[in-house]
Amino acid sequence: MLVIGNIPEFRAARAALQGRVGLVPTMGYLHEGHLALVRQAVAENDHVAVSIFVNPTQFGPTEDFNSYPRDPERDLQLLREAGGALVFMPPVSEMYPPGFQTYVEVTGVSQGLEGARRPGHFRGVATVVAKLFNIVQPDRAYFGQKDAQQVAVIQRMVADLAMPLQIVVVPTVRAADGLALSSRNSYLTPEQRQAAPVLYRALMAAKALFDSGNKSPEALRQAMCDVLNSEPLAQVDYVSAADASTLVELDSPTDRPILLSMAVRIGRTRLIDNLVLS
Ligand code: PAF
Numbered sequence: 001m002l003v004i005g006n007i008p009e010f011r012a013a014r015a016a017l018q019g020r021v022g023l024v025p026t027m028g029y030l031h032e033g034h035l036a037l038v039r040q041a042v043a044e045n046d047h048v049a050v051s052i053f054v055n056p057t058q059f060g061p062t063e064d065f066n067s068y069p070r071d072p073e074r075d076l077q078l079l080r081e082a083g084g085a086l087v088f089m090p091p092v093s094e095m096y097p098p099g100f101q102t103y104v105e106v107t108g109v110s111q112g113l114e115g116a117r118r119p120g121h122f123r124g125v126a127t128v129v130a131k132l133f134n135i136v137q138p139d140r141a142y143f144g145q146k147d148a149q150q151v152a153v154i155q156r157m158v159a160d161l162a163m164p165l166q167i168v169v170v171p172t173v174r175a176a177d178g179l180a181l182s183s184r185n186s187y188l189t190p191e192q193r194q195a196a197p198v199l200y201r202a203l204m205a206a207k208a209l210f211d212s213g214n215k216s217p218e219a220l221r222q223a224m225c226d227v228l229n230s231e232p233l234a235q236v237d238y239v240s241a242a243d244a245s246t247l248v249e250l251d252s253p254t255d256r257p258i259l260l261s262m263a264v265r266i267g268r269t270r271l272i273d274n275l276v277l278s
Pocket of ligand 1: 025026027053055058129147150
C-alpha cells in the first residue's frame with residue numbers, strides 16, 4: 001500500500017495505474033461504514049484510492065475541527081486489511097496552500113437541512129471533493145447514504161460541472177441496535193450511546209406509519225418527533241420529510257421518494273440519520 005501526502009507524487013502514482021480507479025474520500029477515524037465503501041470500491045474497480053483528510057473548510061468556527069477524532073496509524077492498518085492500495089493523506093497546507101481562494105458552491109440542494117444549520121459546510125465539502133476528484137481522477141467515487149444531503153450536493157456538482165466520473169452511493173452501515181456508524185459516535189458517553197439509537201427508532205416509526213398508508217409529511221415528521229421526544233437525552237435540532245431529489249420540505253403527500261432525515265444532539269454530540277421511503 002502506498003501512502004502519499006503530496007499532490008505531484010500522488011499524480012505520478014495515479015498515472016502509473018492501468019484500468020478503473022475507485023476513490024473513497026474520508027476524514028479518517030475509519031469504521032465499518034468507511035470499510036463498506038472501500039470493499040465495494042475494491043469489488044468494482046481495478047485500483048482503489050482512499051483519501052484521509054480532515055477538511056477544515058467544512059467545519060464552522062464553533063464546530064469540532066480541532067477535536068475531530070484522528071488515528072492515522074489505525075486507519076492505515078484497516079486499509080491494508082481492506083485492500084485500499086493507494087492512500088492520499090495530505091497536510092492542510094497541501095490542499096489549502098497560502099493564497100488559496102477558489103471555492104465550489106452548489107446552490108439549491110445545499111441550502112436546506114444541514115446547509116441551513118451549518119453555513120458554509122457544503123461549500124467546504126464541494127470544494128475539497130472537487131479538488132480530490134482533480135487530483136485522483138477516479139472513474140468512480142464512493143459515498144455513504146448516511147450523509148444524504150452531501151450525496152445530493154456532490155451529485156449535483158458532478159452533473160453541473162460535467163465531471164467525468166460516476167458517484168456510487170452505499171447504504172448506511174448500522175450497529176446491531178440501529179445506530180448509524182459515525183466517527184463522531186466516539187464522543188458519546190456509555191449512557192449517551194445507549195440513548196443514541198432513538199434516531200433509528202424514530203425513522204422506523206415514521207416508516208411504519210408510511211407503510212400503513214399514512215403518507216402525510218406532517219404526520220411522518222410528528223411520528224419522528226414523538227419518538228425523539230420520549231428520550232430525555234435527545235435534543236431535536238430538526239426533523240424533515242422532504243422530496244428525496246430536490247430536498248425541498250414536503251407539505252402534502254407525494255408519489256415521489258421521500259427523504260426522512262433528522263439532526264439530534266445527545267449531550268454535545270450532534271448526530272444525523274436518514275431513510276428514503278418510496
Ligand atoms: O463525508 C466525509 O467524510 C467528508 O465530508 C468528505 C466527503 C470526505 C469530504 O471532506
